[in-house]
Amino acid sequence: MIEVVDLTRTFRGAGGLFAQNDVQALRKVSLKVERGAALGLIGESGCGKTTLGRIVCGLETFDGGDVLIDNQSVKTLGDRARRKVFRKVQLIHQDPYSALNPTRDIAHALIDPLRIQARLTRRDSTWVKQRAVELLSLVGLDPQETLYKFPHQLSGGQRQRVVIARALTVEPEALIADEAVSMIDVSLRLGVLHLLATLRRELNLAIVLITHDVAAARYVAHDGELAVIYKGEIVEKGKTDSIISAPVHPYTQALLSAVPVLRGLEVDGPDRYIPEPEVQVQGAEPAGCLFSTRCVFADDHCRGHHPDLSRWGDGDRLMACFKPQERQVVAVAVDDAMEA
Ligand SMILES: Nc1ncnc2c1ncn2[C@@H]1O[C@H](COP(=O)(O)OP(=O)(O)O)[C@@H](O)[C@H]1O
Ligand SMILES: [Mg+2]
Numbered sequence: 001m002i003e004v005v006d007l008t009r010t011f012r013g014a015g016g017l018f019a020q021n022d023v024q025a026l027r028k029v030s031l032k033v034e035r036g037a038a039l040g041l042i043g044e045s046g047c048g049k050t051t052l053g054r055i056v057c058g059l060e061t062f063d064g065g066d067v068l069i070d071n072q073s074v075k076t077l078g079d080r081a082r083r084k085v086f087r088k089v090q091l092i093h094q095d096p097y098s099a100l101n102p103t104r105d106i107a108h109a110l111i112d113p114l115r116i117q118a119r120l121t122r123r124d125s126t127w128v129k130q131r132a133v134e135l136l137s138l139v140g141l142d143p144q145e146t147l148y149k150f151p152h153q154l155s156g157g158q159r160q161r162v163v164i165a166r167a168l169t170v171e172p173e174a175l176i177a178d179e180a181v182s183m184i185d186v187s188l189r190l191g192v193l194h195l196l197a198t199l200r201r202e203l204n205l206a207i208v209l210i211t212h213d214v215a216a217a218r219y220v221a222h223d224g225e226l227a228v229i230y231k232g233e234i235v236e237k238g239k240t241d242s243i244i245s246a247p248v249h250p251y252t253q254a255l256l257s258a259v260p261v262l263r264g265l266e267v268d269g270p271d272r273y274i275p276e277p278e279v280q281v282q283g284a285e286p287a288g289c290l291f292s293t294r295c296v297f298a299d300d301h302c303r304g305h306h307p308d309l310s311r312w313g314d315g316d317r318l319m320a321c322f323k324p325q326e327r328q329v330v331a332v333a334v335d336d337a338m339e340a
Contacts, residue, residue, distance in 0.1 A: 029052060036205070
């Protein structure tokens with residue numbers, strides 16, 4: 001349904017207030033997600049997740065590669081056709097409060113886009129009200145309770161549900177959830193993740209869960225795929241279960257070891273650490289593997305050569321590393337990193 005091929009995005013002269021370096025937010029990223037499937041996109045802050053999410057929703061431009069929606073390249077489309085195609089892909093971002101107009105009640109938040117949808121699909125005005133009620137029930141809210149409330153009268157979880165209902169007004173084929181639960185109270189997060197998983201099943205939606213939280217990605221995409229992104233580059237990709245149980249890229253292992261035992265969303269066991277992200281010095285990237293500056297296994301070859309994403313094992317795992325580590329989830333502790 002959504003496919004990106006060798007997608008590249010460079011922000012020119014964006015390396016901070018004084019530095020005028022370019023920031024390579026995405027480097028030749030290729031991904032695909034079908035209708036009804038789930039893809040988790042994980043990586044730490046600044047690795048390009050939001051940029052990728054915004055590009056596949058048509059909210060951000062790209063300078064290399066291509067985006068295909070339902071097998072159609074968006075590059076060849078005119079403005080009108082582009083808008084139509086990108087209606088199929090709706091973004092849910094992290095802050096449901098800023099996504100809703102504080103001066104308008106929930107009924108209006110839904111009815112405005114529903115009116116447009118009714119016009120486009122030649123439905124009459126009674127459909128609009130009925131559909132608003134239907135959508136609120138679908139996202140687990142009581143319509144009578146919610147319709148005439150204002151955003152500030154709802155919890156963060158309820159607000160995010162309203163945002164999801166509003167995204168559904170245009171009858172999309174995919175939802176891109178970008179850190180969609182990170183600003184919600186911890187006790188309400190699981191409910192919203194569960195909702196995304198349910199909508200995927202009931203509406204046959206493609207779900208892309210963009211997150212730094214491995215447990216959340218695992219929850220929503222447990223039967224789907226996981227892509228691990230580091231500095232704008234996919235370093236490992238494959239079936240979620242397989243990656244979680246046997247990650248081979250040292251960065252994936254480090255990410256997972258920060259969440260030692262995953263059971264649902266519960267985390268138990270001692271906290272483990274990954275090496276601190278080094279201060280991002282844009283433009284001063286190593287010639288070889290981008291992770292080599294933080295990797296405990298890196299040698300001169302790693303520092304001098306760039307590893308391409310290639311097949312690993314006999315499944316559909318891809319990874320980009322000269323020193324894949326075949327082992328169960330390990331902890332790359334700060335102390336170990338210092339000693340190496
Ligand atoms: N509009 C922009 N202008 C300049 N730089 C940007 C812009 N958007 C993102 N970036 C840079 O691109 C990189 C990736 O950002 P982003 O996609 O937001 O990462 P993530 O969502 O993984 O935290 C960062 O270095 C960020 O500073
Ligand atoms: Mg982001």
